Amino acid sequence: MEFGDESSPALAFEKDAFELTAEDVYDISYVIGRDLLKISRTGDEVSDLQFRIVRVLEMFETLVNKYNLSVEELRMERDNLKSELDRIVKESSCGQATHTAGPNQLVVDLTDPNRPRFTMQELKEVLQERNQLKAQLMVAQEELQLYKSGILPRAEPAMVEVDLETPAATEHSPATINDAKEEKTTIGKLFSFRRK
Amino acid sequence: MAKKTYDLLFKLLLIGDSGVGKTCVLFRFSDDAFNTTFISTIGIDFKIKTVELQGKKIKLQIWDTAGQERFHTITTSYYRGAMGIMLVYDITNAKSFENISKWLRNIDEHANEDVERMLLGNKCDMEDKRVVPKAKGEQIAREHGIRFFETSAKANISIEKAFLTLAEDILRKTPVKEPNSENVDISSGSGVTGWKSKCCS
Numbered sequence: 127m128e129f130g131d132e133s134s135p136a137l138a139f140e141k142d143a144f145e146l147t148a149e150d151v152y153d154i155s156y157v158i159g160r161d162l163l164k165i166s167r168t169g170d171e172v173s174d175l176q177f178r179i180v181r182v183l184e185m186f187e188t189l190v191n192k193y194n195l196s197v198e199e200l201r202m203e204r205d206n207l208k209s210e211l212d213r214i215v216k217e218s219s220c221g222q223a224t225h226t227a228g229p230n231q232l233v234v235d236l237t238d239p240n241r242p243r244f245t246m247q248e249l250k251e252v253l254q255e256r257n258q259l260k261a262q263l264m265v266a267q268e269e270l271q272l273y274k275s276g277i278l279p280r281a282e283p284a285m286v287e288v289d290l291e292t293p294a295a296t297e298h299s300p301a302t303i304n305d306a307k308e309e310k311t312t313i314g315k316l317f318s319f320r321r322k
Numbered sequence: 323m324a325k326k327t328y329d330l331l332f333k334l335l336l337i338g339d340s341g342v343g344k345t346c347v348l349f350r351f352s353d354d355a356f357n358t359t360f361i362s363t364i365g366i367d368f369k370i371k372t373v374e375l376q377g378k379k380i381k382l383q384i385w386d387t388a389g390q391e392r393f394h395t396i397t398t399s400y401y402r403g404a405m406g407i408m409l410v411y412d413i414t415n416a417k418s419f420e421n422i423s424k425w426l427r428n429i430d431e432h433a434n435e436d437v438e439r440m441l442l443g444n445k446c447d448m449e450d451k452r453v454v455p456k457a458k459g460e461q462i463a464r465e466h467g468i469r470f471f472e473t474s475a476k477a478n479i480s481i482e483k484a485f486l487t488l489a490e491d492i493l494r495k496t497p498v499k500e501p502n503s504e505n506v507d508i509s510s511g512s513g514v515t516g517w518k519s520k521c522c523s
Binding site: 250268 | 365366395396399
């Protein structure tokens with residue numbers, strides 16, 4: 127009868143320390159209190175000890191409460207993050223389902239300022255133009271070099287037109303009529319480049 | 323341009339996998355310089371270098387192609403005008419060597435039948451990272467009847483020799499006559515016309 131009475135609160139002593147609840151602490155207190163009562167009946171010597179034990183049990187109660195609260199907070203935090211992750215995964219897979227229509231198609235992020243937006247044909251044309259201009263620049267540089275070094279004397283009539291572009295060449299001596307004709311061809315070509 | 327500074331214009335083309343050093347090979351030849359930073363070529367670019375062979379001034383217009391597959395349609399449209407093609411692989415990159423057959427097929431498909439071909443195994447200064455033995459390069463070149471050089475743009479090994487040899491091979495089968503700038507097709511990029519100095523007419 128006596129054993130059966132104390133069996134349920136005494137079970138708290140068997141539990142894992144991290145499983146303890148405030149209830150268990152109360153059970154422990156109950157059992158210890160009852161045992162103390164048995165001892166104190168014989169004399170008053172144990173009353174100091176009794177107070178200290180009560181104090182320790184109170185501290186124990188605080189620690190168990192605090193621990194359980196922290197565990198509960200962490201559990202809630204974890205559940206929140208889990209549901210957030212699930213939501214994001216679901217959203218992104220939904221997004222992909224609508225964008226990737228085929229295995230050979232590419233998803234383009236319209237908010238990406240560096241996204242592809244020109245066709246291969248457009249690139250081809252730009253490159254062609256770049257290379258044409260580069261070629262013309264090389265021709266012009268080479269020609270300028272020849273004028274500068276005095277190999278190609280400049281003709282007066284031609285000078286008028288090109289002066290704006292190559293003022294450096296004006297210091298050269300006037301050329302023969304023959305050369306002047308050739309200059310006109312050169313300028314004609316230069317201008318025909320520009321019209322393109 | 324009424325006057326030409328050269329006797330012949332040869333159009334060359336560089337092809338091969340991305341990152342094997344085509345642009346560096348060209349930069350070494352044209353500017354005698356080397357840059358370690360890798361900037362992927364966008365589509366197609368070119369450089370000009372005039373050399374003298376057998377008493378002739380030869381203007382080399384060298385087209386540098388992007389190795390990346392995504393520029394394939396742009397780059398292959400430049401094969402047709404090329405008189406010489408340099409196929410470059412990287413001796414430290416097995417994949418670039420395996421792809422030689424793919425590039426050779428591209429030449430067969432898109433270039434002129436009589437185009438002069440040459441194989442270059444670049445980065446031969448990196449002996450410690452080599453994965454393609456020189457003998458394998460020589461073998462595949464022999465199988466296809468083309469010339470082969472191991473080069474290094476970085477260490478300036480055999481770069482000039484390769485270009486001059488290719489130009490010589492083209493010169494050898496070029497009929498001797500005055501150059502004609504009209505056979506230059508600007509739409510495929512070779513808009514460079516020249517003029518010959520004629521100072522004392």
